[in-house]
Amino acid sequence: MxxxxxxxxxxxxxxxxxxxxxxxxxxxxxxxxxxARLVNTSHLDHLYQTVKLNGAAVGLINIYSEYPDYKWxxxxxxxxxxxxxxxxxxxxxxxxxxxxxxxDKQDKLRKLNEFVLQxxxxxxxxxxxxxxxxxxxxxxSTSINQPNWWSWRALWSLTEAYPYYKSADPVFAVRLxxxxxxxxxxxxxxxxxxxxxxxxxxxxxIPVWLPYGSGTDQAAIMMLGLxxxxxxxxxxxxxxxxxxxGDGIVQMQFGTAGQVPYGAIMSFENKWHAYGSDQSYxxxxxxxxxxxxxxxxxxxxxxDNFYPYLLKxxxxxxxxxxxxxxxxxxxxxxxxxxxxxxxRPMVWAALELYDQTKDANYVKLAGQLAGWFWGNNPARAIxxxxxxxLGFDGISSDTQINKNSGAESTIESLxxxxxxxxxxxxxxxxxxxx
Numbered sequence: 430m431x432x433x434x435x436x437x438x439x440x441x442x443x444x445x446x447x448x449x450x451x452x453x454x455x456x457x458x459x460x461x462x463x464x465a466r467l468v469n470t471s472h473l474d475h476l477y478q479t480v481k482l483n484g485a486a487v488g489l490i491n492i493y494s495e496y497p498d499y500k501w502x503x504x505x506x507x508x509x510x511x512x513x514x515x516x517x518x519x520x521x522x523x524x525x526x527x528x529x530x531x532x533d534k535q536d537k538l539r540k541l542n543e544f545v546l547q548x549x550x551x552x553x554x555x556x557x558x559x560x561x562x563x564x565x566x567x568x569x570s571t572s573i574n575q576p577n578w579w580s581w582r583a584l585w586s587l588t589e590a591y592p593y594y595k596s597a598d599p600v601f602a603v604r605l606x607x608x609x610x611x612x613x614x615x616x617x618x619x620x621x622x623x624x625x626x627x628x629x630x631x632x633x634x635i636p637v638w639l640p641y642g643s644g645t646d647q648a649a650i651m652m653l654g655l656x657x658x659x660x661x662x663x664x665x666x667x668x669x670x671x672x673x674x675g676d677g678i679v680q681m682q683f684g685t686a687g688q689v690p691y692g693a694i695m696s697f698e699n700k701w702h703a704y705g706s707d708q709s710y711x712x713x714x715x716x717x718x719x720x721x722x723x724x725x726x727x728x729x730x731x732x733d734n735f736y737p738y739l740l741k742x743x744x745x746x747x748x749x750x751x752x753x754x755x756x757x758x759x760x761x762x763x764x765x766x767x768x769x770x771x772x773r774p775m776v777w778a779a780l781e782l783y784d785q786t787k788d789a790n791y792v793k794l795a796g797q798l799a800g801w802f803w804g805n806n807p808a809r810a811i812x813x814x815x816x817x818x819l820g821f822d823g824i825s826s827d828t829q830i831n832k833n834s835g836a837e838s839t840i841e842s843l844x845x846x847x848x849x850x851x852x853x854x855x856x857x858x859x860x861x862x863x
Contacts, residue, residue, distance in 0.1 A: 467846040467856065469818035472839055473518070475499065479540055482547050482563055488540030489559075490514045490840070496832035499819070508558030508566045512548055512579040514836035515541050516586035521843055523590050539601070542590055545583050546608055550574035553611040555583045576619055576640060578705075581650040584612050588657030609658055613667060616651065621670045625677075631699045631760070632752035639677045646696045646704075648674040649711035656715045668719075675715060678708050679727050683750060683757050684734075690750050690757060691738045692730040699760070702747040703771025709778040717785060725785070732778055732794070739775075740797055743807045746771070766831075767824040769812065769841035772801045776845050780852060789854065796858020799849055802842060805862040813842045 476491045489510040493502035503509035522528065522538040548556045548565060557579035558566040566572040572579075587605045594602035623638035640647040652674050659667045681695040694708040695701050709728035716724030739745055744767050749760035775798045783791035797805065802813040802820075810830045812821045820842030822831040849855050 472818035487544035516582035517840040519586035553615040584654030649707040692734040796855040799859040800862035803863040
């Protein structure tokens with residue numbers, strides 16, 4: 430899965446780039462004064478289409494969209510649409526404030542959930558991609574039905590949508606719950622009884638009972654879906670699995686306020702990467718729900734110390750760490766590429782900490798982090814065009830940004846601003862960079 434994520438970032442950066450003058454903001458795109466919302470779904474709607482899959486009407490979110498006219502672009506090897514993006518869109522739509530009255534969003538939500546359901550395989554795990562000819566990609570390494578990102582995202586989205594359908598459409602809700610139950614049974618079988626052992630990587634003591642051994646990024650998404658499932662369908666085995674995953678994530682935190690890497694939670698082995706780093710958000714959400722103050726303390730340590738470090742550095746894409754004796758040091762650092770998927774998890778975590786503590790410093794921090802979209806980044810570039818709903822695909826250097834706007838960047842941008850809309854002080858802080 431690490432290879433998959435790095436491949437996506439590499440692919441995006443091969444697409445057309447816009448050169449911007451260093452230390453200058455792009456002023457050509459301004460917020461639409463006629464709209465009170467930061468969220469603009471125009472481009473997401475453009476990426477959406479309805480097709481027939483296995484005889485069912487399903488919704489698709491096309492994965493790539495290229496500057497300047499933003500036509501759809503498919504990947505010949507992987508496919509044209511995937512659960513990774515569609516599940517994110519479900520998370521967005523189910524939390525839209527007008528869902529109860531907006532029939533267009535209701536229709537999209539139903540059809541996108543149907544897509545997820547149609548991609549569950551006989552073994553309970555999910556396929557990820559479909560090709561342009563509407564056949565399911567059943568053999569690609571980023572699509573095969575195995576314990577991987579797309580299955581965890583499927584669980585998160587299905588369980589997030591379930592409460593809405595429990596009252597809006599109880600029959601459909603049962604289908605969502607049945608699919609979740611099949612997947613959770615596999616998760617318990619494959620991860621519930623793993624021995625809690627360790628290995629050493631570059632001197633760091635690393636747990637090996639998480640996905641791919643030490644994949645805390647995937648474990649975080651698993652925890653969020655499993656928490657929803659547990660609250661909807663209490664099960665002692667599920668509770669035990671959540672505990673195992675959370676304890677593994679905790680073991681991947683290194684450093685303190687004054688010691689490298691400043692409380693960062695490693696993503697995999699001795700490596701940290703920005704994309705998909707929902708570990709602190711998951712520990713906060715699940716820790717609060719299950720009364721695990723040890724988990725919330727770990728998350729707070731990362732938010733308090735590592736996030737400000739990233740702001741000071743102008744954000745990072747990834748780094749490696751090593752340990753000699755009791756001293757941990759940085760290895761290889763990479764600043765680029767920087768993408769929306771690397772910023773949204775931090776904004777969510779900071780806002781979650783504010784909700785739990787009412788400490789206004791976390792609202793300010795969330796605004797500073799969200800400022801990345803509006804110029805608080807190395808290229809001094811706007812990365813979310815509110816006027817058109819475009820989330821640009823990434824920053825590749827101090828002077829170059831990728832003006833393409835694919836599904837992942839668009840949805841991660843919308844998820845960020847959807848949550849920010851509830852925190853005026855955070856918006857005011859982010860606006861300082863606009």
